[in-house]
Amino acid sequence: MTKEDTALEDLRVIELANECGVYCGKLLVGMGAHVIKVERPGGDATRSIGPFFQDDPHPEKSFQFAYHNTGKKSITLNIETKGGKEIFKKLAESCDVLVETFPVGYMDSLGLGYASLKELNPKLVMTSITPFGQTGPNKDYKASSESIPLAMGGLMFTTGEQSTPPVQVGNFLIGYAAGIYAALGTLAAIHNRRFTGKGEHIDISMQECVASWLEASYIRYQYGNGKITTRFGSKLLSATPSGLYPCKDGYFCVTGVGRWNLIVAWLVSEGIEVGDLADPKYETMDGILLVDHRGRVDQLMCELGTKYTKLELMIEGQKRGVPVTIMGNAKDVYEDEHLKARKYFVEVKHPVLGKLKYPGAPYKMTESPWRIDNAAPLIGEHNEEVYAAMGFSRDDLVTLKAAKAI
């Protein structure tokens, strides 16, 4: 494959993003964009986020950094110094996209806000990701953790059991949501630019990313006389069996929407006593009669679980047309036969971390493939290359380094 085959080969991106924006750049670089990651001298703050290779909290050993920055180039730059600001402006002048995650007003305070950069480069698409967005009364709310916009967006309240406190969602999910929305908005603005000749400022609020994922709650509240959706464990309010059930070696997940007849047949073939629940009247698409017997249905599924492993249940269930999957962990994911057959994992060689299999493309395109051929950069690995291309000599770099600009 030649480089010209990628979808975004012509797109030049500057990224100053923490864990809440870094997936945007990863999606763009995966589709072929040139992404330059601007790190503060000494290395980006996300390099201190674990897990770490061999549990060693070294800035070149963070998996958080290694995974999300594959294919990007790294330069160090202190945009708070005078020299650094000038360099940054030059970068902004010649790029298509700037992705940033600073607190609202920070870039403005340096004279590098969208209004100033637009003067330098009217075609610039600037994408800002913040916990609460660029406008509105809470725009300056502090949120050093993703749990704050998660809670304010409404997803924490509905996660957990009714008898226990609300609980956060694992693994920075909202940062990923923000990253994908950011990539979507950015590409739409790039498309639009072709017609208008003008750039755009895109304002992604993490709270809104969350609040747009709760549509059933909005409708239930407004169509259902003020009914507030609360926590319901892993179960679906509208269907049984649903959610997680224990089995021999962990948990399996069932979504029994409209398939009660198939489930009954399965249970009966296992010698599990279904009783009057085998009555065809329970086989409606909406499962409306069955949910009244949720407790008994759950018991039947638990009984099924005692006989098999999660993988056996998935294979047998799917064979019978019942939507069953395993509740997987990292080991299960790496051993997943289907992912292996689809060549989902890609080996990437990193100078410090060595060769590892990374999760690969989130989608497969026949003509413009996903790219994950380069490991995440070392701190400032591309200083010389990028700054030379901008016209700085080696002597200039020494001077800039002395002035703490790079």
Added chain:
Amino acid sequence: MVRFPLEDIRVIDFTWVLAGSHATRLLADLGAQVIKVESKAKLDGWRIGYGMLREGVTSPVEEGSGIFQQENRNKIGLCLNVTVPRGREVFERLVKISDVVTANLSPRGFVKMGLEWEKLREINPRIIVVSMPGLGNWGPHSGFITFGPNLQALSGMTGLTGYPGQEPVGVGTPWADYLAGMTMATAILAALEYRQKSGKGQFIDISQQEACTSVLGSYLLDWEANKKMRENQGNHHPAGGAAPHNCYKCKGEDRWCVISVASDKEWESFCDVLGNPDWTKDTRFATALSRIHNQEELDKLVEAWTVNYSPEEVTQMMQRAGVSAGIVQNIKDIIEHDTHLRERGFLVDLKLPHPERKPQSVILPGVVTKFAGTELTIRHPAPGRLGEDNVRLLKETLGMTEEEIARATADGAFE
């Protein structure tokens, strides 16, 4: 005149239920002309979605459920059976003048509908075809039937959510559907960029499983390299970056707040808000590291304070002092009390057609990809009635004559 970013793009949309419909809804929100295709034989299951029909609606073919309405806003509706010859003819005419064909049917259903790129590219070499079954279009498990919660469990995220040592609790929304939909919309825009320079369309194969697994990269690498399996962290900071970091009980029934203290400076401000009680000077809480080591005890002391206040009060006091905190909002808080979301124009009060049906309007989440220069919002409600826009599409968009329409109708093309 305002230009909507994707207004030149036409999508023939065979998606249904949530994941796929969400993808094309995002494109429609950005201005694309999305033609939602259904037929009597292939109705979108979400017309019934949770049974949440408006009062006065007697059949889901007359108007879909609230969820259907939400996921299909800004789209237009075509009732077309592409499996009968004259229906296929109409579809092919539409392919000629369209940019994208989308589906999240099973791999078998996709072929049965005749949507393969190999066929459609013969009609329009610039066409982009996307198919997003749960587990992708090929591979040993590609025929598996999955819903959002199945994929969430399969990807590994479900196992990371809940309280340590207790049963997993799942996540309180089918996030996998949304995430897969967003991923699909992004892939389509990339394919449009590729077409711009190459002149070529292409086929995009999306496995929702892969889209979801891709958001667990660092957790997976921890296993791959260190053979370490992270357990769920409850409400503590997932990377050990802050303490206190939890959800705390507040005054009132089922009222909660979150607080996160990441630095020594924030800890000082936090203690000030509490009035510096003696326990805050305890050596167990003297450094960021010791606070993390002793966070279970710390959490109890913090909660003994928060229970005296409403989540709104805690949030106000903490935010004023520069400490990260928030209300664990429920849907009522969001719809009725969140002035921030409202002022940003995120919440949209959408007037629905047929004022005799109740409610007459509905407040919905708006467009997340907010453009400073172009107001993106809900321009019109979903095509509620099956085939609502048939006449307009067939006559204006395709230029079909009355006679052609009558012939196709007789052939059952619009059933």
